[in-house]
Amino acid sequence: MSLTLNVNGVDHSLDVDPTTPLLYVLRDDLGLNGAKFGCGLGQCGACTVTVDGKAVFSCLLPALAARGRRIVTVEGLGTAAAPGAIQKAFETEQAAQCGYCIAGMIMRAKALLDANPKPTEAQIRAGLQPNLCRCGTHMRILRAVRRAAGLPSEPAPVRA
Template sequence: MMTLKVNGQDHQVDADPDTPLLYVLRDDLKLNAAKFGCGLGQCGSCTVIVDGKAVLSCVTPLLLLEGKKVTTLEGLGSIEAPAPIQRAFIEEQAAQCGYCIAGMMMRAQALLQRNPKPTDEQIRAELEINLCRCGTHMRILRAVHRAGRLMQTADASPAKGSIQEGSIQGSMP
């Protein structure tokens, strides 16, 4: 049994320490935004934020998460109150099939927390490992720029303060 902090809440998780975070999020906590794509850390659809950094939850076992703060897309915003990153993706209609988009948003979110005004080049480099088979890359690029602008306006702050939490640097004991 271990305590896993997700979106600001503590969860008691009964799973082997080598269980991938993705399985716990989806199967136990019913947080289904992070997607199972390849299961091998090669596609990015399972991306979540851990202590401010984008990580691939399918290759991140629970044993690496002791004392860390996990943020999933559900922790950023909801349908009723979308976070800036979600609003931007909706406004730019950046999803086609949508399977990769949760991962794209999480990695973009981690980038914007670090660098509120990334260049095209920086966004491309950052999102390079997240694959999109539909080919909405140009819209994703616009959405990330838009999200960056939205985040700088006061009324567009993300829900529940989970982002600020997630951006605190943590380390394993």
């Protein structure tokens, strides 16, 4: 079946099985390898992209369900030479260790900050919760999101 997907602002006409997960279309047909295959069950977040501004697990979304919607991958935010603001914040905070989860974390952070440019610490944590980092760089990831939002590098103390 031929379908058109808008990815990173560009329409792509593709001849793919409409039930193919979006992740495979992005990686195999479009060569966009930022989103990673982690679990294939929507439990790790390595495959996170945004669809119409919402963070989604691309391993679970059939390509047909993305037709007519705006898909953004980490490649659509910037390049190594000219990183986007969130990418730059992650780089500055050295949030990546192995790097496997980072594209998904960046995309989840992008969706969060687009919806809520000045989130609280609790909102940041809740917003990132669906994505896992097995290397344990969570504190650096949180600092990177605060930096991208223009918030203090450390969270405000909790008042009882």
